[in-house]
Amino acid sequence: MARIKGAMMTRKRRKKVLKLAKGYYGAKSKHFKMAKQAVMKSGNYAYIGRKQKKRDFRRLWITRISAACKANGTNYSTFMNDLKKAGITLNRKVLSEIAIANPAAFTSLVEQVRNS
Numbered sequence: 001m002a003r004i005k006g007a008m009m010t011r012k013r014r015k016k017v018l019k020l021a022k023g024y025y026g027a028k029s030k031h032f033k034m035a036k037q038a039v040m041k042s043g044n045y046a047y048i049g050r051k052q053k054k055r056d057f058r059r060l061w062i063t064r065i066s067a068a069c070k071a072n073g074t075n076y077s078t079f080m081n082d083l084k085k086a087g088i089t090l091n092r093k094v095l096s097e098i099a100i101a102n103p104a105a106f107t108s109l110v111e112q113v114r115n116s
Contacts, residue, residue: 008034030062068099079110086116 014032021028021035021044028038066076083090088100088109099106 020066058092061096064099065092068096068103068106069104072107074110074114079113082113082116086113088113089116 005074017032017036017039018029018040023029024035024038028034062076069076069079095106098109
């Protein structure tokens with residue numbers, strides 16, 4: 001039986017890694033060994049970053065809602081608790097958008113929650 005050489009698959013694998021490493025600094029974009037390490041590390045950062053993005057946006061929304069609440073004479077935790085008691089199911093993303101785009105609507109929401 002003839003021996004099968006793996007040149008084609010090896011070249012394909014290396015080209016794939018080097019393509020992912022395109023734009024990296026110095027030898028990390030040229031040498032396979034360094035490129036492989038850099039691509040693995042960047043993949044880990046990307047994986048972690050996808051989780052952090054969710055946290056960061058939630059923090060941003062909470063900060064925006066809190067600022068809008070302070071402008072209306074209440075604090076964030078009281079507002080969210082009253083919102084839940086009033087049966088209003090708006091998520092933090094929507095609340096922050098209302099607070100930025102339409103402050104009057106947010107003020108009326110705060111008043112509605114206070115009265116219930």
